[in-house]
Amino acid sequence: MxxxxxxxxxxxxxxxxxxxxxxxxxxxxxxxxNYPWRTTQNWFHLIMAELMLRRTRSDQVASVYESFTKKYRNASQANLDPDGVQEELRSLGLNWRNEQILQTIQFLSHTFGSRRRLQATVDLTETPGIGDYCNAMVRSKLFQDxxxxxxxxxxxxxxxxxxxxxxxxxxxxxxxxxxxxxxxxxxxxxxxxxxxxxxxxxxxxxxxxxxxxxxxxxxxxxxxxxxxxxxxxx
DNA sequence: CTCCTGAATT
DNA sequence: AATTCAGGAG
Known part of the structure; x- marks a missing residue:
């Protein structure tokens, strides 16, 4: 063989x-x-975009992303307002996914809070809801990994x-x-x-x-x- | 490997 | 109406 x-x-x-x-x-x-998440330097916004893009068309995500990122500038802010986050994500459908996104936000908030930059040594795959694909996108963007x-x-x-x-x-x-x-x-x-x-x-x-x-x-x-x-x- | 889940596609 | 899709988790 x-x-x-x-x-x-x-x-x-x-x-x-x-x-x-x-x-x-x-x-x-x-x-x-060209999509707004491709130029942001905000790690939280970048992660949120990737989560929203899972199983959802880019063009549909764009308007929700704009609204979401204006409202929440970091994980801590989003974590303080789970109902508002749900409301922002509602038009994307896939409610089971939105529950998971809330858990991801909670972990990110507890782990990294509102810090502007992540350390280059961070392993995002330890975050629930983030796997190899999302990790590669975020790390290649933020750290030229x-x-x-x-x-x-x-x-x-x-x-x-x-x-x-x-x-x-x-x-x-x-x-x-x-x-x-x-x-x-x-x-x-x-x-x-x-x-x-x-x-x-x-x-x-x-x-x-x-x-x-x-x-x-x-x-x-x-x-x-x-x-x-x-x-x-x- | 299988499962998840509802939108998108055929 | 039936099938395919899709990252992540178990």
């Missing part, structure tokens, strides 16, 4: 990764989506690149996480467009705008040349 090599570079060699990074960021420069964010959409990109049948559980597979980590290392070692958070955003936007779940727009894709799935369409 053949065993697939588990290293990222064996699936996508280093020079291909470099080429993908260059093309991806060129595309991102003109195609990026070279952590690849892997949600189902980004996992889909890596599966298509390497012609592996996609399944939502793929985002947890060791070979995919290794590949994503390798790509982040290659990309951040580049001399330009090497901001880890921007690289995470570029992949998210490519997944949302081009490498869609069904009917991907391979013709418009900046990395079709390097994608095994895209190559089949030529």
């Amino acid at each position: 053949e065993r697939r090599s588990k290293t990222g570079t064996s699936l996508l060699n280093r020079s291909t990764q470099k080429a993908i990074h260059r093309k991806l960021m060129g595309w991102f420069a003109t195609s990026r989506r 070279t952590l690849p964010a892997i949600d189902s959409n980004i996992a889909r990109i890596y599966c298509r690149l390497t012609d592996v049948k996609f399944h939502p559980e793929m985002r947890r597979k060791a070979w995919l996480r290794q590949l994503a980590a390798d790509f982040m290392q290659t990309a951040t070692a580049s001399s330009s467009n090497n901001d880890p958070f921007e690289i995470n955003l570029a992949l998210l936007d490519l997944a949302a705008l081009v490498c869609k779940p069904s009917a991907p727009r391979c013709i418009e894709c900046p990395i079709q040349k390097h994608c095994k799935t895209g190559q089949k369409k030529l």
Whole structure:
């Protein structure tokens, strides 16, 4: 029985990764989506955005995010007003999630209070409701940490690149996480467009705008040349 | 691995 | 109407 090599570079060699990074960021420069949480330096607002975005469209989150962040500037303020938080989140639906968000706020408030900055040593995955994906987004933004964010959409990109049948559980597979980590290392070692958070955003936007779940727009894709799935369409 | 849950998609 | 989605937790 053949065993697939588990290293990222064996699936996508280093020079291909470099080429993908260059093309991806060129595309991102003109195609990026702009949302308020992408420019905030407020760690609490950034976390809240990621929680709201779970299972919810970005455009729907935008107005709620604006209202929420005006009302609550830090975790302590939000924790003092759980009813108001519920009210702010209500239009997003998913009430079970809102209960969880309140618990997350409570933990953040108790642990970090109203402090403006988090220490770079903080491990946010110890916070209830925050896992690897959210941690990577927040740490890459706040500390330029070279952590690849892997949600189902980004996992889909890596599966298509390497012609592996996609399944939502793929985002947890060791070979995919290794590949994503390798790509982040290659990309951040580049001399330009090497901001880890921007690289995470570029992949998210490519997944949302081009490498869609069904009917991907391979013709418009900046990395079709390097994608095994895209190559089949030529 | 399975479960959660209701919006989005087909 | 039926299926898919989606990070996190167990």
